[in-house]
Amino acid sequence: MDVARQALDRMQQVLPQEGFIPLHEPTFGGAETELLIKCVESTFVSSVGAYVDEFERRLAEFTGAARAVAVVNGTAALQVALDVCGVERGDEVLMPALTFVATANAASYLGAVPHFVDSEEHTFGVDPVRLREHLVSAAEVRDGVCLNRSTGRPIRALVPVHVFGHPCDVEALAEVCDDYSITLVEDAAESLGSWRDGTHTGRFGRCSAVSFNGNKIITTGGGGAVLTNDEALADRIRHLTTTAKVPHKWEYRHDAAGYNFRMPNINAALGCAQMDQLEGFIAAKRTLAERYAQAFDGLDGVRFVTEPAGCRSNYWLNAVLLEGDAVATREAILETTNAAGYMTRPAWQLMHRLPMYEACPRMELPVAERLEAGVINLPSGAGL
Structure with a gap:
């Protein structure tokens, strides 16, 4: 099974699908x-x-x-x-x-x-x-x-x-x-x-x-x-x-x-x-992140992004980072997951690549370029 199909399989373990799942939709369950x-x-x-x-x-x-x-x-x-x-x-x-x-x-x-x-x-x-x-x-x-x-x-x-x-x-x-x-x-x-x-x-x-x-x-x-x-x-x-x-x-x-x-x-x-409802939203999103982390554990070249040491994150947008040869599969993963009804997205295009900011001063950006090439965001709404 190729990486794209395996990634979709892991997502389906976390979110058994009924219809289209957006990247992040609001939850209105209160007053x-x-x-x-x-x-x-x-x-x-x-x-x-x-x-x-x-x-x-x-x-x-x-x-x-x-x-x-x-x-x-x-x-x-x-x-x-x-x-x-x-x-x-x-x-x-x-x-x-x-x-x-x-x-x-x-x-x-x-x-x-x-x-x-x-x-x-x-x-x-x-x-x-x-x-x-x-x-x-x-x-x-x-x-x-x-x-x-x-x-x-x-x-x-x-x-x-x-x-x-x-x-x-x-x-x-x-x-x-x-x-x-x-x-x-x-x-x-x-x-x-x-x-x-x-x-x-x-x-x-x-x-x-x-x-x-x-x-x-x-x-x-x-x-x-x-x-x-x-x-x-x-x-x-x-x-x-x-x-x-x-x-x-x-x-x-x-x-x-x-x-x-x-x-x-x-x-x-x-x-x-x-x-x-904010505390409940945070708890739900952290639970979703835990399930993603478990599902993607062991998938070669695909690392689920977790909170930094000493931090407690809201996990606003869950993400995986493709590493090694898996970076070349990014477009295939995006195409496969979106075709199956799971909205996934890459990270933003780096700012210096945008026409209005291409002449701005900058340092060398090797890590940002690696992240741009390898990040995929996953459905992350608190209602999931």
């Missing part, structure tokens, strides 16, 4: 309809309302962050996070080449330039050792500012990504940032419900971005949030994302070019119902 109806009846469906306040409070409580500010989506959350952390037009922002395009877009919207760095195989996140080696040769700190020796541009921030919900080595990355006067802003879009050494992802940098898109572990339809332990920074984010409107009983006064990014109350109502 979603009830809260949505109450929100509509209240007439407060836009960016002001009790559900927004409640959703933010519960996010902060769950993650341990001092504050959460809910916005329209995860990309907007990352954009405003970079903005308030001082990223300006012409700055460079370090980020993994292996990420969803929104990470690079968020920097680009500010006029900043993505600077792509390599990943490590056991976390899929930015490799802190190789990043430091890269900065030794590529950068220098002058008057408290990290500068790219080749371009002369400031390297203002690092955006590590917790890929597929698995925490990266963010503590080591924070040390690199400290040594090079770089601000750490986490892209925690995929990792709500993931912890590293007992600390929730998104709490290691100055602030972080979380996503609640329809394919995330909980959803608000569209939505995101910025997490931070800095009260003043949270106030600034809230102000900027509410069109920088100065409070007044009737006048429209604005003191900055702000964003219309606040999460609508009706989306937050959905989020509150989802938060009630």
